[in-house]
Each structure stands twice: as C-alpha cells, then as structure tokens.
Amino acid sequence: MSSSRTFETVFPVRDYDLAATLDSGQVFRWRRKDASWTGVVGKHWVRLTSAQNAIRAQTHAPREQWDWLRAFLQTRVDLAAILETFPGDPPMRAAVAACRGLRLLRQEPWECLASFILSSTKQIVQIRQIIAQLCDRFGEPVAVPSGEPSAFAFPPAEKIAGLSESELRACKAGFRAPYLLATAVEVASGRFNLKALRTLSHERARAELMNLPGVGRKIADCVLLFACGFDSAFPVDVWVERALRRLYFSRRRVNHKKLRHFAATHFGPHAGYAQQYLFHYMRAKNGMAFHRGAEK
C-alpha cells in the first residue's frame, strides 16, 4: 500500500542538464511532471528535480544509502575533464555548445540490452511506448506515493524468457519479439553472462554481445556505453552517421567502414560521450529544421 511519505537526498552536481540527459534517447522510461522527472530505477520509484548545482532525489521507501542512484546518475563524473579530451574541431565545439551538461547514465545491463533490442528501426517516441507496455504488463509493481500513477519494474530476463512471442508482439514489439525472447532465454539460462562483460576488453565484449540474436554492432555498442562503462564505445546509428557525413565529410564519398574507423580514432578516450553530444545536436537541429520546413 502507499502513503504520501517520501524520502529524499540531494546530489551536488556541476554541469548536469538533467532534462537533456533523461530525454536523450539513452533511457526510455522517464516522464516529465512539472519541473520534475519520474521513473523507476531497479525496484524503486524515483522522482528527480533539478536545482542549483544539485539534483534532488525522492523515493518512496526509506533509504540508508544512495549509491545505487548515484551510480545511475553518475553524479561524480567530472564532465569538464571529459569535455577537455574532445577534439577541438568546429563541429565538436558546436555540438558541445548546443547542450553543455548532457551526461551519460549508467544503466542496469539487462534493461539496457532489452530496451535497445526493441529500439531497432523505431522512433524514440515509439520505443517508449513499447517499453511502457512491456513493463505495465509483465513488470513487478513498485511502491509509489499516494496520488502517483502506478509504476512497474523492468521485467527481468527470467520473466521475459517465460513469455510467448505473441505476448511480446502484443506490446507492439513487432519483428523484434523473437529476438528479445531468444536473448532473454540466453541470459536467464546463465549461458550468457551480462555482468562479466565489463571485465572483458571492448572488442571482446562487443563480439560476445553480437552473438545474441537481434544484437548487431550498434546495439552492442549501446549496451557497452550505456550500461558497461566502456566510454570508448561509439554507437553509429542513422543520426550519428548523418552527423559524421555532414559535419566531417561533406561532399566526400566515404563508405560506412571508413566512417566507423574515423569514429573510432578521432574522438579520444571518451568517444562515447562525444557521440552522445553529436546525436543530441543532430536531433535538435533536425527538429528545428523540421519546423522551418527545410533540410532533408
């Protein structure tokens, strides 16, 4: 049962754009309510509010320690130091200037993997809808303060492994349903060890992930970057490919492979952060272009 009581803490932060970070296509379950964002981390309902050089966090159950949330938000990451490592070329500078404070979160690996299997050839709005249905139908309910809409944990691999393909298709997963199901079986059975990925090299971990059904290079790099802490991972999707071609290779023919090589060598040790800035920059610019009716 729920009461209106909440428990809160404050994380001191600098250069942290909470809204941009939670709405940048790396997580899909956060919703804005007034000036706050509500979501579920693990088994806990969370409300986050941006303040002056701080993030205020509220949960429903009393918490003695907040390491789990600090880890998710990555509040102790020195963003300024990371931005220093970016190349100083004009496109990169423009991308950073467009959204200083954009961060990378540290997600739970299974939720990240499952989410991005469901992401392929979908718009972010639709990815949110599919994942919301999946959690509403098959996730365990989590305690929420009274007056708040009910919330559900992300269904674990063991749960999804026991579902039928049609149950997943009912969530509008489409042709991704059999991929998610088969991958859930691999993870739930223990044949695939998600937790061990971070002990491997980037290349080895990526190769392992790409053995899973429905997981190619792009989704593998998303999991490595968003969940496993490989800052060098550089997911190349249609937006990032478009960004690289327009910003760095305008009017030059480059194939996909050459583009990936450029991505792997040009952006430094925190290339994944650079990628997220380019992705956000491109999406924002395209949005404005759409309203002007220009751009292709």
Next chain:
DNA sequence: TACCAGGAGAGCG
C-alpha cells in the same frame, strides 16, 4: 499518402 524510424539477419554475387 508516402516516407522514415538510435537495425539486424539472410540471401546473393
């Protein structure tokens, strides 16, 4: 209405 979306896998030469 037509096109496209944070792709992957299979088939082909």
Next chain:
DNA sequence: CGCTCTCATGGT
C-alpha cells in the same frame, strides 16, 4: 566482404 531485401508498426 558489400550490397539489397525484409521484418512490424506508428508518427509526421
């Protein structure tokens, strides 16, 4: 390899 096609579904 590298290219093309298909897959399911809804937003714009």
